[in-house]
Amino acid sequence: MPVHASDHNDAARRQASDTLMADYHGQGPGAALLILKNGQVLHARGYGLADLDSRQAVDGRTNFRLASVSKQFTAMAVLLLEHDGVLGLDDPLARWLPGLPPATRTVTLRHLLTHASGLVDYEDHLPVGLDKQLRDADVLAILRGQDRTYFPPGSSYRYSNSGYALLALVVEKASGQAYAEFLRQRLFLPLGMNHTHARTDDGPAIAFRAYGYRQLDGHWQRSDQSLTSAVLGDGGIYSSAEDLARWLAQLDTPRVLPASLVSQALSAANPVHGELDVSHYGLGWRLHPGLAWHSGESIGFRNVLIRFPEQRLDIVLLSNRDAPEPYALARRIAALWGAPQP
Template sequence: MPQPPETSAVDSLFTAYERPESPGASVVVIQDGHVALSRAYGLAELETRTRATPDTHYRLASLSKQFTAMAIMLLAEQGKLRYEDPVGDVLPGFPAYLREVRIRHLLTHTSGIWDYEDFVPSTQTVQVKDRDVLALLSRTDRTYFPPGTAVRYSNSAYAVLALIVEQVSGVSFATFLHDRVFAPSGMRSTVAHEAGISTVPHRAYGYVSSSGGFSPRDQSPTSAVLGDGGIYSSVTELLAWNKALDAHALVREDTQRLAWTPASLPDGTSARYGFGWFVDDDEGRVRLTHHGETSGFTHAIVKYPAQRLTVIVLTNRAGGEPWRVAQQLADLWLGRRAADGGSAPATRPWPFETLPNAH
């Protein structure tokens, strides 16, 4: 692995996040299981001028999906469910018209089920929760395509997976994550946040750019749905998560390999999604990626398992392109871009950019 770049080369990528009165960003680069870089920029909360730090907790949005997938994998290893189980056989109340949908389809975004957000009116004031997704899915009687035949990114799928975890385990999804995923990974303060039940330490608040600067936008009507995006964590905590994944501390190596292997479609093409991760080939390297985008937050992770390199960028603002920054950082560590801004292969579009409704 090439020598780490100069700090100035890293800082230059985060200029937009270090401006006065600007929402910030936290970043970690993990190389060979160790922190190669951990930095933070800007503000976690504008009103109190609280600085962002590596310990700042952001709402992860769709970075949460890898944890939901892990919960399902844990139950599968215990023999409490199978990936090929029809969801309707496992989850009471799952709409009958979705009888061909299997758990594997939900994990790989090949279920074809509708996006629950399509049925949430713009005037909604009460927050939607995971259990409400079943009723929302009952407002239609068809799928986008026959399950297993195509790929379409689905927040509904991961909300349903959270309900499966609750049904099979007999405990709440948040409790299962804490007891079976977060605590064993050494993630002491990460939480699937439930208002009035749990608290978020060192919390970043979300913002959106407006004509007068930045305005608060921390929650939306779907912010309480946990399975697709309701986890709060920090780059420090995600360091522990990354170590647990690489050490196969939660599930066996062959089980973890399933998460990092893209599903295949009937025509032989790749769905480019495993269990909670986008998967593609980057110049012969297996690359795992995800981005998270929700009200007031935008994040990215890029991971090269064979090279033992992971980059995570968390930000508390809507918009921006932290996935491009994360890839540029990865390229720096992979030696594909000179620290002084010299020539290198252009950052390729990530797989999720071809799929709608990334949450």
């Protein structure tokens, strides 16, 4: 991944960024940092290890489980199908996934995209004695047994992994393709994201894979998968800083994707309640004034993507350890490169 110098201060900014990343240096689980401005890579570096057993170092090619950062790709898949005329965002969910209980009858695809559905959290209703990983279809089965919602659909906001798991199934039903294959053909390959995958056991192996870890009694312990890690629509995509640079450059200057879809994904759709400042959810993105971002937290991984549209600045910080959440650190690094102070 070439790094393009923009002015004589960039070397100092790179050094200061590396200093802020000091906790990820060394022989523990690491992180990948990427800084883009005007679509150009200004800084890209890996820190620490992707795999403690093989001692494989993190670099720009290392693929991390994105967790909820995956939601922006699920949302774009739905938008592509709307653009194709195959579905509408205001379609009732029941049109695509029949058999859900009466309490969900007014839920639409738009409600799922914007966390306005009120669907119950599937993680709170795992089958007793579950000893294998759930798939997206298992989430649907769980929700078919829950005839209630947290609020009338469309009336409020509550972050919902359930909704995005169902959206992956809608993509499959509407496209006639497996979710992973639709993403590969319609998003990842056209954008040159050749090593990005929605991971399935029968799919391609994840090249340059980072494994997740947690610290226990002062030692790092592999903690890479949970019972919900195979659910794809809400968090099952693996990608690297290099591939995400291509994605972010496309959002900055759409050339492959229709610009109208990028604008739609990044437009405020549903107010986020409980925040201290003005905040909305778009379609797979959290939106504040002058700022679009999304984090991804799952067992063994903590990630964040942040965009500053006015400064045309993007920050990617991916890590394969269960703490800390990197949003605050990414904001501090962004401030070095001209973003507003957090």
